[in-house]
Amino acid sequence: MLAAARVEQIMGMPIAVDLRDPLVDPGAVEDAFAWLRLVDATFSTYRDDSEISRLNRGELAETDAGADVQEVLLRCEQLREETGGYFDARAPIPGAVDPSGLVKGWSVDRAARILDAAGARNYYLNAGGDIRVRGCPEPGRPWRVGIQHPLVPGRLAAVVEANDLAIATSGEYERGKHIVNPRTGLPPDGVLSVTVVGPDLGTADAYATAAFAMGTAGPRWTARLRGYEALTILADETVLSTGAFPSVDADSDL
């Protein structure tokens, strides 16, 4: 079981895969990491030879880019429209595109499909705190995912129980990720973190980023999402969650 648990630093963050099916070939975990490394090589804005860097230097036309790049850029554009411009892959670098806000979740979703294809049914993938769970950690109980309190390390804001779910959290406490309101260029006011759960991690992550950038207007926006639920922690530590957010009593077992 432990042979298939692994963590590796990719895309500037630790990515962990923990496969709990003892009969599934651990090579599937290797394949998932090989895919994630390929994604880093293709999409990184820190690598001069990545397709995204070549695109941004004008050396590669968008129509000549690989299928994965075209798929991601198209989805970024859809998400920009869905979020009223609050998720915008063209905002971080003026005159250039930086899809990394979507690429993390999108690539984890694809890595999960690699595990699925190998017969895996019980596992998690965790990319720097953005998570995809499937099945059970052990027979008879769902995965329990703690939502970290944004101000108090060691305290949980909520606990989510799930058998098949993507969970993304955005907040200013995340290192290296400085979310700004693209309309003002300033960090959002009045909100500490936004967690979004749903079927697709790339989408959940983009929605969490957008809702966080909206500040105190975020919770109202998340209430209208279809297929996704959200939990927002305001600056005064009030927690607002949408009607069907799958949280359970965090202290039930204390």
Next chain:
Amino acid sequence: MKRAVTAALTALVLAAPVANAWAGANASPPKKKKKKKVVVVAPRTIQGPAVDMRWGPVQVTIVVKGKVLTDVQATAPTERSRSAFINNQAIPILRQEALQAKSANIDLLSGATMTSEAFAQSLQAALTQAGL
């Protein structure tokens, strides 16, 4: 506007235990309290594997009494300033997080920081080895 939002959503207060705001069809039934048996056992110390991070390996050691996690310690390299930061700042925080997470029976954390993943991975291995 805040009132409208509060009406549309469910407001919870953090300091208190987070209430179950979920009344959907998929809600799990309330858990029955487990019967507690009193057994006196000697504490065991179990070391997790060293998990490599960019700045060096992080290794977690746990102390277990019966089925209860009583302490978490971690070692990280001290040579570089980055690592010194991990030792001085992050490890006590992560240690606290781990004890809290285990007491809430958490498998993993959303919104976690960089170091915590290697920490959690080594910790998870130690916990599995301990049969927790």
